[in-house]
Amino acid sequence: MPSAPSALPAPLGTYAHLLPPSWKTVITSWLAEDTPSFDYGGFVVGEGEEEATLWGKSEGVLAGVPFVDEIFAQLGCTVEWHLAEGADVEPTKEMPKIKVATVRGPARCLLLGERVALNTMARCSGIAWKSRKVLLKARQLGWNGIIAGTRKTTPGFRLVEKYGMLVGGVDPHRYDLSSMVMLKDNHVWSKGSITEAVHAAKSTAGFALRIHVECQSLAEAREAIAAGADIIMLDNFTPQGIREAAAALKEDWVKQTGGQENGAAKRCLVEVSGGLTEENMEESLCPDVDILSTSAIHQGVSTIDFSLKIQPRR
Numbered sequence: 001m002p003s004a005p006s007a008l009p010a011p012l013g014t015y016a017h018l019l020p021p022s023w024k025t026v027i028t029s030w031l032a033e034d035t036p037s038f039d040y041g042g043f044v045v046g047e048g049e050e051e052a053t054l055w056g057k058s059e060g061v062l063a064g065v066p067f068v069d070e071i072f073a074q075l076g077c078t079v080e081w082h083l084a085e086g087a088d089v090e091p092t093k094e095m096p097k098i099k100v101a102t103v104r105g106p107a108r109c110l111l112l113g114e115r116v117a118l119n120t121m122a123r124c125s126g127i128a129w130k131s132r133k134v135l136l137k138a139r140q141l142g143w144n145g146i147i148a149g150t151r152k153t154t155p156g157f158r159l160v161e162k163y164g165m166l167v168g169g170v171d172p173h174r175y176d177l178s179s180m181v182m183l184k185d186n187h188v189w190s191k192g193s194i195t196e197a198v199h200a201a202k203s204t205a206g207f208a209l210r211i212h213v214e215c216q217s218l219a220e221a222r223e224a225i226a227a228g229a230d231i232i233m234l235d236n237f238t239p240q241g242i243r244e245a246a247a248a249l250k251e252d253w254v255k256q257t258g259g260q261e262n263g264a265a266k267r268c269l270v271e272v273s274g275g276l277t278e279e280n281m282e283e284s285l286c287p288d289v290d291i292l293s294t295s296a297i298h299q300g301v302s303t304i305d306f307s308l309k310i311q312p313r314r
Contacts, residue, residue, distance in 0.1 A: 030116050046107060059304075060304035064124030064125060080102045123303055125306075127161055130296070130298070132170075135168065137278060148291055168297070184214045212230065212271075234271070
């Protein structure tokens, strides 16, 4: 069992404030997808006011609160939360389910939002939980670099998945193709060389976007840095290869600058990626690595089990 979440620093703000103006229309489309025509179940239960309890039934981290709030708000319901976003959901043998929230509104509206809300929160919370476990393990191993996700997200659901990473305490990495210039092997092969690819990117990216280059060898990493890359990714290196390459790149920088930020050269950030998981990442953690990126915190992770139950009539 990982250490308590209190071992990690608290967020400096409310993550809901990051959400773009367009996000509420996404919620509308989810509801439209789930009930594209007649609501037969709604006909059965009608519009009598009811109260439902949202239960957490498996271990995890609560994430996705603003999405659930908006789902029910669009249906004329209200949500009263009993746990804060980012809090542990910790059922026990004595208490097999935890009261997470109370939802109030017309019966048919509660049921219209039920599955959309549960699916969204289960996935978001699962990503937050896995992210937190990986981050805690890295810190317990004494490594203080950045744990990041990847762009291997689900089309149409990226906002929720990236949000879950933030609640879990990790870096969501680039949000989309416009967020950073990442030059991978296909870009390099198509352009002809790393140097040409970096120069082409810099000609349009301007000062505000970092140039990130995927490298298959130490020689490629050195070429990328010489061309002006800001971040190099050591992709699919062996653990020993990571240590040797990262140390060599840091030594290059020290030789050029004497270890001082004197303008003669900048230290390029070193990222490692490729098949890294909670189980095997220890081998790849070393002081000369700045970023460890992995899709294992959001691809194929277990969901957290939640349920919504209307209070039975007495």
